Amino acid sequence: MEQPFDLTLIWAGIIGFGIMMYVLMDGFDLGQGILFPFAPDEHTRDVMMNSVAPVWDGNETWLVLGGAGLLAAFPLVYAVFLPALYIGVFLLLAGLIFRGVAFEFRFKAKTSKYLWNWAFAGGSIVAAFAQGAVVGAYIQGFKTENFVYVGGALDWLTPFTVMTGAGLVAGYALLGSTWLIMKSEGEVQAWAYKLTPRLLAGVLFVFAVVSIYTPYVDPLVKSRWFDSLSLIWALPVLAMYCAFIIFRSVQKRDEGLPFVATMGLFAFSYLGLLASKWPYIVPPNYTIYDAASAPESQLFLLLGFLFVIPIVLAYTAWTYWVFRGKVKSTGYH
Amino acid sequence: MDLDPLILSRIQFAFVVCFHAIFPVFTIGLASTIAGFETLSFKTNNPVWQKLSKFWIQVFAVVFGMGVVSGIVMSFQFGTNWSNFSYATANFLGPVLSYEVITAFFLEAAFLGVLLFGRDKVPQGVHLFAAIMVATGTFISSFWILAANSLLQTPDGLVLIKGMYHVVSWTDALFNPSFAYRFAHMALASFLTASLVVAGVSAWFLIQQREVEANRKALSVALWFLLVLAPTQAVVGDFHGLNTLEHQPTKVAAMEGNWETSKGVPLLLFAIPDKKNQTNHFEVKIPKMASFVLTHDWNGEVPGLKDVPxxxxxxxxxxxxxxxxxxxxxxxMIGFAIWGLFLRIGGKYYQSTFFLNGLRLMSLTPFLAVLAGWIVTETGRAPWLIYKQMTHAQGLTPSLTGGMALFTLIGYIIVYALVFSAGIYYLLKVFRGGLEKANKPHELDSIERPSRPFSAAHAALEEGEK
Incomplete structure (x- = not known):
């Protein structure tokens, strides 16, 4: 069927946008869980959890929307990534379930509170690590034959993916700490200020390793970045500028800017990664066009997405507006 | 030992889907029940309806939450364990499952919040509208899921090109031959589930003499529904069976335990089917009854299992x-409905402790019946994943090993056991709190609390709190 516009490209945009929204938004609430074991006291944990409680499940909406959209628009991604990352997907789901349940029950618990603290922290760390490993596995590429994954169960688990996993744990923790700076005050905020530069250092280290390693494993990436000086170099430069702003704004005790700059750091790194790999969606063999579903199916679902995405965005904006400002924690017993 | 990834994946899918299915089947019926209570409250201004609605909304919130959590795992099962199947059917299943997600989100974003938390913030009419929309939304969700399942049973409107199905006609694919029957059968099952749970819980409150006026009304309504729904379900089930006979004769042969295609086939009340020897042991039968039920003719022909290898x-x-x-x-269920009617004529249905205790036990039966029904239809399709087109073995993820499948099977069992025992434990606390607790203004945490499904329930997790 001839289409007047490139549906596959539109869908790549939608999925790319969805993943971006997910990483930025679920990132800072996963970050609370990652920082949970290091919190100085129970009061701080109350503030941390309350700062994200109204919005976290809305944030995870983007994961489910993205997952469903992938099956519909790029089934090859779905049918290669999930088998290849089989164990990792299980860990991701188990982690998300545990922390989701911890959200619900920690508020209602008294004597069993410490159990839910562990569930929240453990679930968040495992889920963040699994997501980071997925990014690493995407950079590594997948062993495929004839549109089918033919590698082993743990091919994805390499020193590189362990590092990207740990890197994303640090990255989400950074989003979490800068979010907390914005949403808290007093001792909690002071603690978050103290954490941020250390986390930033960890993130930058992983950023550097990935930047060196990626062109090394993939000749396409190498030629794209090094054959001629292209515009894409602006992306890592902007990312570094964001890192600088985070560092400086923390020193100046700015409240909102560290979080905004961290989102910028994530966004430019993400775009840089996409610029490296484009148009390969199942590297090293398949592009977005190889992975696409039939145009009539892409069109059928596009109508629904165009209807629902503005509603989800409006709902999200409204929730954030309602719960704007500092978290008040007085009188919580 | 050789671990078979196919068997393990099937067990895992069955485990996860059975666990998931019990939640939506309840929430779909309960959403309509709540909409009903809200409508009665709106029309009559009798405060008991609002009391009931407040309590059952809390139950709904908790069950809905558990349904969402278990459903997320479902949506990844297709890719992890059945990637060949997912890839082949993605042109249809992708959009259909996505539309289900869209429906659920739209519902949650727009109306669930108003239903759960908006009672004192919006006009009563708006709140009622939200309740009706939530109920409608649950049906739209089940429309997509059942269309997807029905397509596997009776595929239509598709054409296979280079290993991928393409949708030729969305109408034929969505409204495939078994869809309408399956949808009606499941809708009634959901209503029956809600009726029996409401009846059982109200009966339990009545035994304890709690909120007698409201619970008596709830029990009365639930029993009227049971009286209409249970026999209707038998009739709809019969039509569904006839549809299966037309499109999947081997499944019906297995249901009847009938090996040879023949006329005047008996209905087996008891038998031990023996697939290896292609025969039954210890048959107890009613002569010619199966022929009569299936063809409405005492000498009608019933297909046999041996028609296929x-x-x-x-x-x-x-x-x-x-x-x-x-x-x-x-x-x-039909028996209890009739028993209830006789007691009602005598005016004693809410006083007979024997009957009320019976209803308490009956509240578990719809869940068992739904699971049994799904086992019939899903196992009965085997070895086909898509009937007559793709077997389970062909749909399996090629790279999957037995060890991987066993690892996640055990993993999911552990996760579900932990998470859902906490959920069920909490649900029982909400039940114990009853209408009294649901209607008592609860002390608000001074922290601004999030508005999510579980937050609608006020019970504390441990004993002796609050």
């Missing part, structure tokens, strides 16, 4: 017995 026959024992469990539970 043994490797295309489903696990007969499982299908045969699951079907009998479902039918027996259905008849038990």
């Amino acid at each position: 043994i490797e295309e026959q489903p696990p007969v024992f499982v299908v045969f017995w699951a079907f009998r469990v479902m039918v027996a539970l259905g008849l038990l």
